Structures are given as C-alpha cells and as structure tokens.
Amino acid sequence: MVTLADVARRAGVSPSTVSYVLSGKRAISAPTRERVERSIRELGYHPDLRARALASRRSDILALMVPLRTDLYLPVMMEISLAVATAARAHGYDVLLLTGEEGPAGVRRVADGVRADGVVLMDVQLDDARLPPLRDLGLPAVLIGLPAEPAGLNCVDLDFTAAGSLCVDHLARLGHRELAVLGEAPAVYERGTGFAERTLAGIRERAGAAGMRLLHRPCQGGYPEVAHTLDRILDERPGTTAFVLQNEHAVEPLLSLLRQRGRAVPEDVSVVAVCPDQVAEHAPVPLTSVSLPAEGLGRLAVERLVTQLADAPGGGWARDGVLLLPPVLTVRDSSGPAPAPGPPH
Amino acid sequence: MVTLADVARRAGVSPSTVSYVLSGKRAISAPTRERVERSIRELGYHPDLRARALASRRSDILALMVPLRTDLYLPVMMEISLAVATAARAHGYDVLLLTGEEGPAGVRRVADGVRADGVVLMDVQLDDARLPPLRDLGLPAVLIGLPAEPAGLNCVDLDFTAAGSLCVDHLARLGHRELAVLGEAPAVYERGTGFAERTLAGIRERAGAAGMRLLHRPCQGGYPEVAHTLDRILDERPGTTAFVLQNEHAVEPLLSLLRQRGRAVPEDVSVVAVCPDQVAEHAPVPLTSVSLPAEGLGRLAVERLVTQLADAPGGGWARDGVLLLPPVLTVRDSSGPAPAPGPPH
DNA sequence: TAGTCGTATCGAAGCGCTTCACTGAGCAGA
DNA sequence: TCTGCTCAGTGAAGCGCTTCGATACGACTA
Numbered sequence: 192m193v194t195l196a197d198v199a200r201r202a203g204v205s206p207s208t209v210s211y212v213l214s215g216k217r218a219i220s221a222p223t224r225e226r227v228e229r230s231i232r233e234l235g236y237h238p239d240l241r242a243r244a245l246a247s248r249r250s251d252i253l254a255l256m257v258p259l260r261t262d263l264y265l266p267v268m269m270e271i272s273l274a275v276a277t278a279a280r281a282h283g284y285d286v287l288l289l290t291g292e293e294g295p296a297g298v299r300r301v302a303d304g305v306r307a308d309g310v311v312l313m314d315v316q317l318d319d320a321r322l323p324p325l326r327d328l329g330l331p332a333v334l335i336g337l338p339a340e341p342a343g344l345n346c347v348d349l350d351f352t353a354a355g356s357l358c359v360d361h362l363a364r365l366g367h368r369e370l371a372v373l374g375e376a377p378a379v380y381e382r383g384t385g386f387a388e389r390t391l392a393g394i395r396e397r398a399g400a401a402g403m404r405l406l407h408r409p410c411q412g413g414y415p416e417v418a419h420t421l422d423r424i425l426d427e428r429p430g431t432t433a434f435v436l437q438n439e440h441a442v443e444p445l446l447s448l449l450r451q452r453g454r455a456v457p458e459d460v461s462v463v464a465v466c467p468d469q470v471a472e473h474a475p476v477p478l479t480s481v482s483l484p485a486e487g488l489g490r491l492a493v494e495r496l497v498t499q500l501a502d503a504p505g506g507g508w509a510r511d512g513v514l515l516l517p518p519v520l521t522v523r524d525s526s527g528p529a530p531a532p533g534p535p536h
Numbered sequence: 537m538v539t540l541a542d543v544a545r546r547a548g549v550s551p552s553t554v555s556y557v558l559s560g561k562r563a564i565s566a567p568t569r570e571r572v573e574r575s576i577r578e579l580g581y582h583p584d585l586r587a588r589a590l591a592s593r594r595s596d597i598l599a600l601m602v603p604l605r606t607d608l609y610l611p612v613m614m615e616i617s618l619a620v621a622t623a624a625r626a627h628g629y630d631v632l633l634l635t636g637e638e639g640p641a642g643v644r645r646v647a648d649g650v651r652a653d654g655v656v657l658m659d660v661q662l663d664d665a666r667l668p669p670l671r672d673l674g675l676p677a678v679l680i681g682l683p684a685e686p687a688g689l690n691c692v693d694l695d696f697t698a699a700g701s702l703c704v705d706h707l708a709r710l711g712h713r714e715l716a717v718l719g720e721a722p723a724v725y726e727r728g729t730g731f732a733e734r735t736l737a738g739i740r741e742r743a744g745a746a747g748m749r750l751l752h753r754p755c756q757g758g759y760p761e762v763a764h765t766l767d768r769i770l771d772e773r774p775g776t777t778a779f780v781l782q783n784e785h786a787v788e789p790l791l792s793l794l795r796q797r798g799r800a801v802p803e804d805v806s807v808v809a810v811c812p813d814q815v816a817e818h819a820p821v822p823l824t825s826v827s828l829p830a831e832g833l834g835r836l837a838v839e840r841l842v843t844q845l846a847d848a849p850g851g852g853w854a855r856d857g858v859l860l861l862p863p864v865l866t867v868r869d870s871s872g873p874a875p876a877p878g879p880p881h
Numbered sequence: 882t883a884g885t886c887g888t889a890t891c892g893a894a895g896c897g898c899t900t901c902a903c904t905g906a907g908c909a910g911a
Numbered sequence: 912t913c914t915g916c917t918c919a920g921t922g923a924a925g926c927g928c929t930t931c932g933a934t935a936c937g938a939c940t941a
Contacts, residue, residue, distance in 0.1 A: 192927095207890080241650055
C-alpha cells in the first residue's frame with residue numbers, strides 16, 4: 192500500500208507538504224506542487240479515507256435512514272434514496288444506508304461511533320422517537336418530512352397542505368360538489384405520519400370554504416380493499432363525482448373498478464391524485480395530479496445538510512428551519528367538468 | 537468526548553486491557569472485566585469507529601452498488617437493498633450506498649480509499665465493467681446476478697433458466713401449445729443483462745422439447761407499449777393461449793388489455809409470470825408465478841460476503857463460486873387448462 | 882544595514898484505537 | 912528447588928493522515 196509518506200519521500204518533500212497539496216489548505220509553490228503531483232501519479236497513490244477521517248475529524252459520509260415499511264410506496268423511497276446518494280456524491284460525500292428498523296438506536300450508533308458527519312431522516316413521524324437523540328447528541332440532520340415540533344430542526348418536504356388545497360381548488364373550479372378522499376392505509380395515519388394528515392387538512396379546509404361535501408376513507412392498496420372502500424363510498428354518497436387519491440397502490444384498482452362500476456373517467460367521475468409524475472403518466476387513464484418530487488426532496492435534503500456542515504462543522508443547528516416545496520398540479524385526462532346532475536346510478 | 541484511555545484510567549488498567557475487554561480477543565479476569573465494564577457504563581463510552589477502522593484495518597462496512605435505472609423494477613431493487621442493509625447489520629456491518637452510475641470508478645474509489653471491507657454488486661451485466669477493477673484490486677465481492685465469466689467470482693442469483701423452464705413445464709402440462717413471452721424492455725436485453733437472457737433460454741429449451749410454438753417480444757412497461765406488443769402477438773399468432781411475463785410494469789396493462797380484447801384469464805388465456813410474490817398476489821387476477829426472492833438474494837449475498845471476509849480477511853477469492861437458487865412456482869388464478877381448439881377470435 | 886513582513890516548507894504532535902512482544906505471578910511436574 | 916507453563920495484564924509502537932507552530936529565506940521598507 193502506498194502511503195502519503197511514500198509520496199513525500201519520492202517527491203523530496205515532507206509529508207505535510209503532500210497533505211497541503213492534496214487539501215489546498217496552504218499555498219504551495221508551483222514547482223513543488225508539480226513534483227508532488229507527479230509522485231502521486233507515478234506511485235498510484237490514493238489517500239486512506241479512514242486515516243483522513245480520524246485525523247481530520249470528519250468522515251465525508253452522510254447517513255441516510257430509509258423506512259422499512261410495506262405500507263409506503265417503495266419506488267418513491269427508492270427514488271429519494273438514489274437522489275440522496277447521487278447528490279451526496281456530487282458534494283464529495285458517501286452515503287451510509289440505515290434502515291428505519293434501527294430507530295433511535297441507529298441515530299445513536301452513528302453519532303456515538305462517529306460514522307457519519309450528518310444524517311438524513313426519511314419517513315418522519317409527528318412524534319418521532321429519533322428526534323430526541325438527534326437533539327441530545329447534536330448530530331447535524333435534515334428531515335424529509337415534518338414532525339409536530341420542528342423547532343430548531345432542518346426539514347424539507349412537499350407542502351402537502353397546499354397540495355390538498357390545490358386538488359380541491361381544481362375540482363371545485365370544475366364544478367364538483369361531492370368529494371371523496373381515498374387516503375393512505377389506516378396504519379399510516381395511526382402512527383402519525385404527518386404528510387397524510389396535512390394533505391387531508393388542506394383538503395378539508397378548502398372543501399369547507401368551497402362548500403363541498405367531503406368524505407375521507409383511509410385505504411390499503413390492492414383490489415379487494417379498494418373495491419370495498421369504493422363501494423362504501425358510492426353507497427353512502429352516490430352523488431360523489433370527484434376523488435382525491437393519495438395512495439399509489441390504489442391507482443390501478445380504483446380506475447379499474449370505476450370502469451367496472453360503469454363510471455367513466457373523467458366524464459362521470461374526476462380523479463386527482465397526489466403521486467409521482469411517473470405513476471400519474473402511466474396510469475390507464477393519465478391522472479391529473481400534484482406531483483411528489485421525490486428526486487427533488489432527496490437532492491434538497493443533501494444540499495441543506497452539506498450547507499449546514501460547511502457552516503457549523505461541529506453540528507450547530509440549522510439556520511433556515513423548515514422548507515416546504517410548493518405543490519404543482521398537472522392537468523391530465525382524469526379530471527373534467529362535473530357531470531350535469533342526473534338520475535343516480 | 538470519552539476515549540478508551542479515559543475508561544482505562546478510571547478503571548485503573550491500561551488501555552490495551554480495555555481494548556481486549558471490548559474485543560474479547562484475550563482472556564480477562566472477571567473482576568477486571570467488571571471494573572472496565574462499569575467504567576464504560578459510567579462514562580458512557582462509545583468506541584470511535586474511525587479510529588478502530590484505522591488501527592484494525594477493517595471498517596466493518598460493506599458497500600452496496602444499486603442500479604440507477606428506470607427500466608428495472610424499483611421495488612425489487614429496494615427490497616434487495618433493504619435486505620442487504622438489514623442482514624449486514626445483523627452481522628455487525630454497516631452499508632455504504634453506491635449508485636450504479638459510478639460504475640467501475642465507484643469500485644476503485646471504495647477499494648483505494650479503503651472505505652469498505654467488501655462490496656455487493658447489483659444489476660450485473662454479462663460483460664460488466666466493474667469486474668476488472670474488482671479482480672485487479674482484490675476487493676472481496678458478491679454479485680447479485682451472473683456475468684458471462686463468473687470464474688473466481690462469488691455470485692448469487694435466482695436460477696432464471698430453471699425458472700423459465702418451470703413456467704413452460706407448467707403451461708405444457710396444462711395442454712398449451714402456443715406460447716408468447718412478454719419480456720423485459722429491449723434495453724435490458726441490449727445491455728446484456730443476464731437474467732433476461734437466461735429466462736428466455738430456459739423457456740426456449742423447454743418449449744422446444746415440448747414441441748410448443750414460441751414467440752418472444754421484449755416489452756417496455758406501460759399501457760400503450762403493452763397494447764402494441766400484445767396486438768402484434770395476437771395478430772401473428774392468433775392461437776396463442778399462454779403468456780410468460782417477465783416485466784412487472786406490464787402486469788396490470790396485460791391483464792387489463794386481455795380483458796378488453798375479450799380474452800378471459802385463465803379460461804381463454806393463461807398467464808405465468810416471473811415476479812415478486814407481492815406483485816403476483818396483488819394483480820387484478822392473482823398470478824401463477826415463479827417468485828423473485830428479492831429479500832433472500834440480498835440476505836444471501838451478505839452472508840456469503842461476510843463468510844468470505846471471515847475466511848480471508850485480506851480479500852482472497854470466494855471458495856464456492858456461483859449459487860443459483862432453485863425457482864419455486866406458485867399456482868394461482870391466472871393459469872388453467874388450454875381451451876379446446878375452436879374458431880379463432 | 883537592520884528590521885519587518887509574507888511566503889513556502891518542515892517537524893512533530895496528535896487523532897483514538899489495536900496489537901505485538903513482554904513481564905510477573907502462580908502452579909504443576911520432575 | 913528449579914524449570915517450564917499458562918494466564919492476566921502492561922507498554923509502546925504503530926495505523927496513515929492532518930494541522931499547528933516554527934523556520935528559513937527572499938523582498939521590502941525605513
């Protein structure tokens with residue numbers, strides 16, 4: 192193994208000089224730099240990152256805690272993770288992959304063992320058990336999601352409240368008066384996952400303002416579950432002409448079942464979803480949707496974390512707090528004017 | 537920060553003793569061990585993993601290279617990744633997340649910088665550019681997938697050839713004589729992704745032996761693409777009564793389109809898929825399928841890598857070479873006896 | 882000409898842990 | 912009684928890099 196000392200010897204300089212050439216933290220004359228660089232090239236030297244991490248007290252590693260859940264939509268989690276990895280690399284960091292399974296213990300492990308300089312947390316609950324250790328240990332962090340108490344925390348998320356409002360605005364403008372929300376799985380609400388609640392809050396508020404009737408039903412993905420939920424909705428509110436959908440697993444079943452029930456989309460019923468563009472575009476009927484900017488969230492999280500690390504290497508707290516991305520609604524084929532009131536189906 | 541030296545001082549022993557208590561590499565008398573352990577507890581000591589990595593020449597980190605592709609089925613990649621992370625933790629390792637984007641350079645970076653003790657490679661091509669650096673640098677590795685030249689490499693994969701055969705056997709036994717294969721996206725074949733070819737080989741061989749007519753069409757996911765491919769197939773071979781499906785993105789569209797075309801599943805047409813059980817179970821018609829054991833592959837890869845590291849810490853090559861998991865076919869609702877020959881549709 | 886400053890480089894002291902060679906003490910066998 | 916073990920524990924030398932003074936030297940200023 193070639194070490195920095197070998198490089199120094201061959202270049203006829205001291206090790207510190209080589210180090211400074213590498214880090215650029217001190218001025219080095221052109222001829223010396225050249226000699227060192229040649230020596231590096233000729234020996235095929237690569238710095239040992241472990242030694243660097245120990246001496247410099249920074250590992251150039253970011254930890255990423257990915258949820259290990261079956262009720263979330265994996266492609267979104269995957270896309271965020273890959274965006275985090277890619278963005279981190281672009282900033283010279285590597286990414287350590289932790290699973291949500293580890294919970295607060297994982298945060299402690301990383302902080303205590305100084306494995307990473309900072310951490311990105313996904314799938315943040317309103318009352319997230321990982322936050323106390325984060326605060327105690329002063330580990331620089333960015334959350335993708337919004338806890339109940341975000342004070343002093345660096346958070347990034349889609350503005351789901353505004354997203355919900357946006358969906359309702361769109362439907363209200365089209366003349367719809369009876370709205371049903373097909374939400375995430377019950378477990379998602381039960382464990383206090385903020386984004387589901389926030390979307391609903393946005394929907395509720397705007398529906399109330401617009402004088403629309405509203406029904407909300409959590410819903411597991413899968414045909415039988417969606418069928419059951421849909422039938423209940425149509426039974427209780429036969430006049431429902433609009434759906435807001437926040438569960439990627441329910442997209443195919445819902446569209447398929449609506450057709451089976453004889454409701455044409457968008458002629459009889461409009462559907463607006465909150466989901467990734469890819470899902471909206473590839474649905475049997477391309478969906479009018481508010482896009483879930485998975486890639487953007489991942490990238491943003493890394494950028495904020497990197498900034499934080501540069502500003503306060505020790506682990507000072509974030510300056511800018513919460514950043515909510517404004518939602519964007521794209522009109523596709525699944526939404527249209529409310530049908531003229533006619534005889535119930 | 538509490539260091540090992542602090543612990544030693546408080547316990548009244550030398551640092552090496554503390555180290556040995558921690559690692560268990562030497563016998564320590566019960567009373568001494570107790571004193572050290574108490575001292576650790578009282579000081580809240582946690583070893584600095586960077587320092588440990590430097591001194592012990594192992595980082596207890598495994599690198600995982602995840603593909604960054606849009607034509608693969610993300611949930612499978614995600615499931616494998618999470619299984620790798622979980623299994624690694626169970627063996628005391630952390631996981632470094634690399635993206636396929638980095639290619640051979642990523643392998644070099646990890647090896648040169650000694651960031652990880654070994655690497656798990658996903659999405660292995662027949663002629664994979666990451667293998668030469670792997671061999672040159674002697675980095676312990678396990679591939680999930682099978683390259684063209686697996687000699688001396690530690691590989692884990694589903695036996696896709698056998699999986700293909702199994703599908704055909706099942707259909708042949710049900711009396712089907714005309715078979716169509718809806719494969720992965722063309723790009724997947726073009727870049728030489730072994731598993732797609734191997735499945736096809738298994739199908740071809742067995743179809744030939746059974747005297748079945750066979751048609752293979754690569755197919756992108758999505759409705760328009762599947763519709764186009766399906767129509768071509770039914771046009772060229774109107775008598776087709778059986779489909780083998782190897783593209784998760786095509787599941788919903790295919791079933792939906794078959795129904796639209798007036799072909800009942802399984803009465804008129806049987807469909808057998810190679811896909812994760814979850815996909816098969818949640819399809820509109822639960823699919824007879826050969827399961828893709830994503831979780832198992834991830835776990836297995838880690839176990840083999842960990843074994844390899846224990847056996848030959850320096851990075852000797854694997855002993856057992858290639859391990860192909862036997863495929864398992866589960867009969868569900870999408871396959872049935874071939875319909876009696878009748879007038880073409 | 883002496884004093885001052887800035888620049889380029891060096892030396893050495895770490896970073897916190899592991900590990901090897903060694904020391905004593907206790908004990909069995911001869 | 913002496914030898915030869917084993918068992919517990921110690922000390923010190925690293926692991927390969929960073930970083931903080933200190934130094935040497937030429938160029939300016941006064």
